[in-house]
Amino acid sequence: MEILLIIVSAIFVNNIVLAQFLGICPFLGVSNKLSTASGMSLAVCFVITLATAVTYLLNKYLLVPFNISFLQTIAFILVIAALVQMVEIVLKKTSPSLYQALGIYLPLITTNCTVLGVAITVVTKDFDFGFGAARMLGYGEAVLYAFATSLGYGLAMVLFAGLREHLALNDVPKSFRGLPIALITVGILALAFMGFSGIA
């Protein structure tokens, strides 16, 4: 039951883009076309899950026992940067087609704040699903939460890209063109997602 709660909470109720405001730059940047948006979501999904799986262990077995938690930010960002590089190299060798599909989005993920944001969130002691008592997540739950969060990211991204493709066909007033109308659209989408908080 709790696992289900984590998944629903991460995808809908606390959607990472529409409720937590993480990863807005790539969200606005690459959501012009549905195909690029889904490519980016796939890459993010891959890196968030992997990065959380590594940083959780790093935090638990290295930073906390040696009492150097203050290095968390630096250590995590280094792990993420190294991981993105590694994923790039491995994908290039093993699956050139996927590497081609992800293209320039892979290196950009280092500065996508969803990755660092989720990695830091899951190691906080008073993690709150928005449902029950706050507590620290176990390893499996942390990785699951990361995966579900990235699915929520993909959902928001694909929905928004679909809306934007239609938006491009409309005659928008000059001052509203480009980002302003995009932001207002996200605002309305976020309003719709607020309805999910009623589930809790």
Next chain:
Amino acid sequence: MTKLQLITKGLVKDNPTFVLVLGMCPTLATTTSAINGLSMGLATLFVLFLSNMAISAIAPAVPDKVHIPVYIVVIATFVTLLQFLMQAYVPGIYNTLGLFIPLIVVNCIILGRAEAFAARNGVIDSACDGLGVGLGFTASLTIIGMIREILGSGSIFGWKFISGDGMLAFVMAPGAFLVLGYLMVLFNKYLKK
């Protein structure tokens, strides 16, 4: 460009929020009230000012291949320093801003200014640039925070001028996107040529 021009251009012409559209995550997430917006802006200003100076000083010695990891480590160091200072002197604000303080590391304004300006200019010029862009960011965040606070909770800088609640949606996620969207429209119409 004179030093003063370097500082003022960050306010309107190169405004990080409305013109360059960088650092959107903290802009949207922390502007639930004017005070929160102002604090986030000042925190970013602190890191931007110091990292711009440090990076412009070390840039000539950094090999081209590893320059991004080196810059990120420099920025992460200043962010950690900021975390300590805030925990010690303003723990209340530190807790309110929460996750978004460590996330200053991945704020694209900071790495963006390091790449675009600090790496190619002197220490004093880079300090002025950091100050200007940081002030521009602080100003935008304070304005957005003020509007959301007035509409969302009927108060201004914590001083309540109506009884009861405001329109709660403006304090929550949708209001952030809507306020920023409409402010950008006004900015495009009146301040940008």
